[in-house]
Structure formats: structure tokens, C-alpha cells
Amino acid sequence: ARMTRAAVEAKIPLVYVNRHPDTRELPAGVVTVASNDIEAGQLQMRFLAEKLGGKGNVVIIKGDLAQNATHDRTEGVKQVLKDYPGIRIVEEQSGEWTRNKGMDLTSNWLLAGIPFDAIIANNDEMAIGAAMALQQAGKTKGEIPVVGIDGLPDGLAAIKRGQLAASVFQDPKAQSSKAVDVALKLIKGEPVEPEIWVPFKLITPDQVALFEQNFN
Template sequence: MRVNKKVFLMILSLVMVIMLAACGGGEGASSEGSSGDKKVIGVSLSSVSDTFRTFIYDAMNEEASNHPDFEFVFSDAQEDSSRQMNQVENFITRGVDAIIFMPVDTVAAPDIVSKVNEASIPIIVVNQTFDAVDQATAFVGSSSIESGLLQMEEVAKQLDGKGSIAIIDGMLGHEAQIKRTEGNMEIIEQNPDMEVVLQGTGEWSRNQGMNLMENWLQAGKQIDAVVANNDEMAIGALLAIEAAGKLDEIVVAGIDASPDALELLQAGKLDVTVFQDATGQASTSVQLAVKAANGEEVETVMIPFQLVTPDNVDEFIGEN
């Protein structure tokens, strides 16, 4: 069953990229035909290039199908904050009834929220928070620092509180990268026999995580655990470690509890991940946007992270 879902998601991702490319990076791709009788919700996604955000897109579309009186228009910023600003400005010009906003970075996000507020359009921020997020109509997501704390606490437990740690950051400047690593460092500071010996960015990518890990292994420095800001980078690191014959020597940890990560946990290769509820974040953001577009009051919704280890991995199969 899991294989079929991965195949479906791969096909969905390809179709989605074609649709978003066809929109020229501005107007977005509609989930159904336009109708003057329908209210319109613009969805600004930071990117659809990694597994987790594909899950969010998929779940948003599924929830959108429950609201036939609304038209949902999707845009992909491709990790470009200027592109995202232009796309949101297009939504404003079009006069959409609400906007769902997954920010590219924490720097441009406040200006985007301010522009939407000036246009008196409700804006629901999803997944990534930032300093001015309280200026948005509502936020739906999880506390990123919590995932970093849970992740490194389990790594510390598996290492008996001592060892040399390599941290793989996500794309620098992303709220998730900043806060997840901050949570990691907080736990390391509580364990004086643990030390960060290597740190670099894998830009949320499996290939980048693998390349980084290969370079680190070639450098010959002692590494007892690799702690990555997401599963894709952790899996890339794991592949490099396995190829070097060192999988039994290094603890590997990720975040997101993606299907691939859960399979590797079951296989005894990955040591820990942290479940981030993509479906919960996506569906709730759509529900709040619909309510806000209808003039109803909405509030921020926080969805907790959950630690996943070989002991409880079966509970999370099929959840994302």
C-alpha cells in the first residue's frame, strides 16, 4: 500500500509542476474551473520541490474538494521571496476572498502579510512562522523548536549523553531551519560530553544531504550522530554512511516522518524521526481560510510534533 501511495504522489507532483509552470509563475493554477459565483482562495506555496510540501499540497487539494463553492488558486514561489511577493500581489489585484500563505523566508514574510492586511484580505499562514506572524489572521502549524528538542533528546539518549554530532541544516534563513537547529543546540548545551564537530546545509535535499555527508566522511573526523533538519537530508546522509559501511557506527536522525523515513526506521537503518502532521496543517489551513472568507472569526491552531522511534513507528505508517 505504501508503494502505491508513493507512486501516486510522484505522479501528482509531476502534474502539479506542469500546472504551476503553465501559469507563468503569477496567476497560479486553479483546482477547478473558474466561476463568477464562487469565492476565491489564493494559495501561495513556498515550494513544491520537497516531499513534505508535496504532502501539504496534496492534503490541501483533498480538503479543497470538500468546499465546492470555492475556487482554490495555487502558486509556487520556487523558494524565491520576490516571486512570492509578485504572486501574492496578483492575488490582491484579483481580489481573492482569502489567502493561504506558506512563506519562503522569515525576512520577506512580514511585508507580504502587511500588503495583504492593507487590502483587507484574510491571510492564513501555514507551516512556517516568523516574528510578525501575529499580524496575520491566523497561523496553522507546529512549533519548530519543539521538533529540534525532541529529536536531539532522543539522540542524546541513544548516545548516553556523549559524542561528536554533525548537524545538517535546511535552507538557511528558513524558520524551520533556524528553530530546529536552535532546539538541537539547547539539548547539546545540556550535555557537556556532546559536541557539534560539523555543520552545513543540505538545503532540504536528499542529494545535497548525501553529498555533504560524503565530504564529511572523506574528511575522516569522528562522527557519532548525524542530526538533520528534515528526513530527506537524513536519508541522503544515511545512504552515504551505508555506502561507507559505517551505518552501525553512526546514529542518524531526521524530522517529518515521511513514508521513506518510516520504512527506514522499520528496517533498522534510520534511528529517529519526528512526526510533523502535514495533513493536519494543510486541511486546517483550508478550513480556516474558508471560514475567514465567509466572514467568520478564526484563531491560530498549533499542531504538536511527535517523536518516532523503532518502538512506535508502526503507529505512524500512512499518517502523511
């Protein structure tokens, strides 16, 4: 809010990229270019609900609890679950966006004998950690599907290896180019929407090659 206020007072156009300020209503001259994190969680859960045949137990590995992305991605999962009364969340804890924490949480749940059929992680790093813990516990690849979010090279490689069942792609190139376009419009005084949303996309194993092109 402080940055927004300073930009408005100085009459300098401001474009937020890949984040939405806490103030939901943005003043004139301030724009956010981002992806709607609720949509990412919805894509994850719809994919898994189909894979599980509409029934089973899931665990959620959340990001940093202080961040909007964590809240919204998890909220997206829970919105979809309203349509699937046969699927229950049996555990949800923060893995703080890291691979190690994702691995530790999953190991702890396995040791505690918590029954779960799938893992949803708020990002790929935690998802990869979870998959590593499953492997260490002697689970075969894909026995307990794991899904993440980001679709960066590490995540794509993990899908190829069969560690992750799917991920959700957040398009950094599209966000960047739209941010530049909107900044130029603001400078010229042209009208712009205060919020520009770049859609997330589900990545399944058969589409990995397509998404790898974003990083070539």
C-alpha cells in the first residue's frame, strides 16, 4: 500500500507484476498483471478428482502462510472439493515453498500412518520434495499422484520422470510482455484495465514438450 500511495502522489504510473497488492481496489495509474492463484488450485484439484475417481484422501502442502498465493491456491482446491463429497483433506501444513520441507512433511505423514491417496502442493519445489519422500518410502512412481504449480524446468523434468502427475504453468513471459504493453499505455495516457489476468494452464505428461519450448 505504501508503494502504491507513493506512486500515486508522485503521479508515476505503477505496474505490479506477478503479485496483487493487498488493496483490492487499485487507484488510477496503478495496474497489476498477474495470474489468479485460485484458478491454479482449481486446475490441480479437478485433475486429481478425475484421477481419483471422485473419492479418496488428499493432503495439501501449502506455501508461506503469510502470502496471498498460498491462501488463494489452497482456496481454489477447496472450491472444487465442494463438488466432490467423496474426497477429504486429511492434512494441510506449510512447506514454506521449499523442497526439503515438502519432503519432511510427507515423510512425517507416512510415518504417522496417515492414509492419503494424493498430494497437492502449492508449488513444484514442495511437490518434488513430497515425491522424493514417497520414493524413499518404497512407493512406486504414480502410486500416490503428486501435483504442483509453476511448470518451471525442474517441475517439467519431474513430470517426465514420473515423479509428478501434473503441474500448473504460470506464464512468466506472457506476464512480462503484458506488463511492458500496459506500462507503455499508461505513459501515453491510454485507458487500461486495473487488473490484467494471465491464465494458468494444466501440464500433463503428454504436454511436457510443448511447455519446454517456453524455456528453449
